[in-house]
Every structure is written in structure tokens, then in C-alpha cells.
């Protein structure tokens with residue numbers, strides 16, 4: 001059987017990570033990998049997470065199975081984090097939240113659920129989007145279509161192009177949106193644009209599917225959820241995939257959630273039963289640890305405060321770096337979009353050749369598309385990285 005298989009080419013990000021590891025220069029800078037980094041270049045365990053883990057170790061009494069939906073307490077609290085406590089969809093039985101193995105698990109199970117709703121479902125995704133969206137959703141058998149999202153010259157949202165493309169979508173089509181901190185561009189929809197896209201979705205009978213992988217890392221927990229909350233308020237059906245990888249720093253613990261909001265409680269019940277059956281036939285049930293930690297944090301006023309303070313500091317660090325970086329690059333051209341954008345990622349808008357020069361001559365690593373992780377910068381490295389980019393921009 002196996003003899004027919006061909007070896008696939010290496011994932012470009014993994015190749016970049018390897019090249020960075022093997023680079024002997026001590027002043028090399030990694031702006032490629034998509035994890036949060038602090039001033040010292042570390043991806044630390046948050047102190048609220050460490051405290052919750054210690055508590056968990058002292059109180060956990062069993063490792064028995066938790067069931068396909070995961071932990072009920074986590075699901076309730078994460079639903080409130082997404083929609084705000086007291087949202088009617090959470091109290092009237094229209095919303096179902098299940099714990100998933102990371103945001104990826106949520107995205108894939110949403111796709112499997114959509115297949116059960118309608119086997120020929122089309123999902124519209126932004127160009128560009130996070131590279132794994134296509135394998136996660138297309139791999140489940142959904143038809144993928146793309147809508148233009150980014151104006152490559154200004155590196156801001158090309159909203160007119162987005163809207164006019166989505167006018168071609170058919171009733172029942174699904175539109176994948178990034179809740180905040182668009183990956184890879186950092187260009188987010190503003191409040192008016194969220195309202196306009198909600199109008200379009202309502203008028204055309206489309207289904208919004210929102211990927212919320214960075215809540216709290218754009219402008220703050222509440223602000224970053226504005227699009228999700230608006231849609232949950234106004235539309236009969238909404239799907240949200242959320243991840244605790246970045247905002248709780250739980251990457252390897254594979255912690256995320258999927259929320260389905262249905263038009264009526266009866267439809268919500270049917271949707272939940274279908275989703276749980278799909279989960280059962282894929283991974284049976286999610287891993288427990290990360291969600292148990294999140295539940296302990298969100299359920300304890302003291303730990304929740306500690307977590308929010310830490311997350312707020314991470315968010316502020318990214319905003320400060322954005323402002324300083326955009327200022328430092330100003331002599332080389334208009335990089336003000338970096339300050340306007342949100343979250344960890346932005347495109348520099350330089351050519352693949354310039355990206356290569358930065359890597360080879362200066363030891364500065366980023367994806368060939370020029371997507372950088374802003375959190376990979378620090379007060380110490382920002383001046384030399386900016387100088388190198390200024391120099392390379394002139395070539």
C-alpha cells in the first residue's frame with residue numbers, strides 16, 4: 001500500500017523554522033513563527049495559567065472520560081467570553097458551545113457539521129487567509145470560493161471589492177470571516193464594515209462563520225468581539241470557532257471551542273446532536289487539561305483578573321511595537337498601515353527578493369509573502385530590523 005505514496009514538500013513555515021535554528025548568527029531575528037513572544041523573545045506560560053495548573057494538580061480527582069462536548073463549565077464560560085454574559089442566545093437554548101482540540105478542531109468540526117447540513121455547501125474565504133483554512137475546510141469536502149479582502153497597494157481592507165464579490169454568493173453559502181486580528185494581514189473590519197457585511201449576509205440569506213483565534217490581542221477582549229456580537233444579535237444562525245492558543249498561551253494543550261447559534265431552541269437541539277455525533281466519529285472527545293485550566297481561570301475572579309491583566313499587557317506591547325515600528329520605517333515609505341492594523345501579523349509589502357536579502361544578509365526571518373509576527377520584535381531588535389528594512393527597500 002504505502003509504496004504508492006510520494007513524499008510531500010516541506011511546509012514553508014517549518015522550513016523557515018529549521019533555517020532559523022541552524023543559522024549561527026547571534027543577532028538573528030525570527031519574525032516568522034506565529035506565536036506570541038515577550039520582550040525576551042520567549043513564549044512564556046502565563047502566570048494565571050501556572051496558578052490554575054497548580055490548583056488543578058491539587059484538586060483533580062479523576063482522568064475518566066469527559067464526553068464529546070468537553071467540560072460543561074468551560075463551554076458556558078467561553079460562550080460568555082465570546083458573546084458577553086447575559087446574551088439571549090446563551091440563555092434561550094439557541095446556542096451550543098463545545099470544547100474542541102484547539103481552534104483547528106473547531107474549524108474542522110464546523111466544516112463536518114456544515115457537510116451534514118448540506119453536502120454541497122460552499123464556503124467563501126478571504127484572499128489572503130490563514131494557510132490552514134483551505135485544508136481544514138476543503139479537506140472536509142466543502143467547496144471553497146474566495147473573496148478579495150486586501151488591497152495589495154495600501155495593505156488595507158478592499159471593502160468594496162469584498163462586498164461586490166459576496167453579492168454573487170447564493171443563499172445558504174457560508175462566509176468565513178476573521179473575528180479580529182486578520183491572519184495574515186492584520187487588516188480588520190471596522191464597526192461600519194461589520195454592520196454592512198451583516199446587512200449583506202441577512203439580505204442574501206448567507207451563513208456567517210467567524211474564526212476568533214485572537215480575542216484580546218487586537219484591542220481588548222470586548223472590542224475584539226464586536227463583530228461576533230453584532231452578528232449574534234442580528235442574525236438567526238451564526239457559527240464561531242474560537243481558540244485559547246494565543247490569548248491563554250495554551251498552544252500545545254489544544255484548547256478551543258465551537259459555537260453554533262441556531263434560529264430556534266428546537267433547531268439548536270438538533271444541531272447540537274448532529275455536531276456531537278460528528279465529534280464522536282472523529283476524535284470522540286477533546287483533551288481535558290487546557291480547558292480545565294481555562295475554566296478555573298474564568299471561574300475565579302482573582303485568576304480572571306490576573307489573566308486579563310497579563311493579556312492586556314501582551315495586547316499593549318503589540319500596539320506599542322506597531323506604533324514604534326511604523327515610525328521607524330517612515331523614512332523608507334508609508335508604513336503607517338502597520339500602526340492601524342491589529343494583532344500579531346502584518347505584511348511588510350516588500351518583494352520575495354527583498355525578504356531573501358533580509359534573511360541572508362541580515363539574519364531577519366519572515367515568510368516569503370513578507371508576513372511578519374510583530375510580537376517577534378522587541379525594543380532591542382526594532383532599531384536594527386527597521387534599519388535593515390530601510391536599507392533593503394532602497395534596492
Ligand code: PMP
Nearest residue numbers: 102103104130183211213243245
Ligand atoms: N485560526 C487562525 C486564523 C489562526 O491563526 C490559528 C492559529 N494559528 C487558528 C485558527 C488555530 O489555532 P489553534 O488550533 O492552534 O488553536
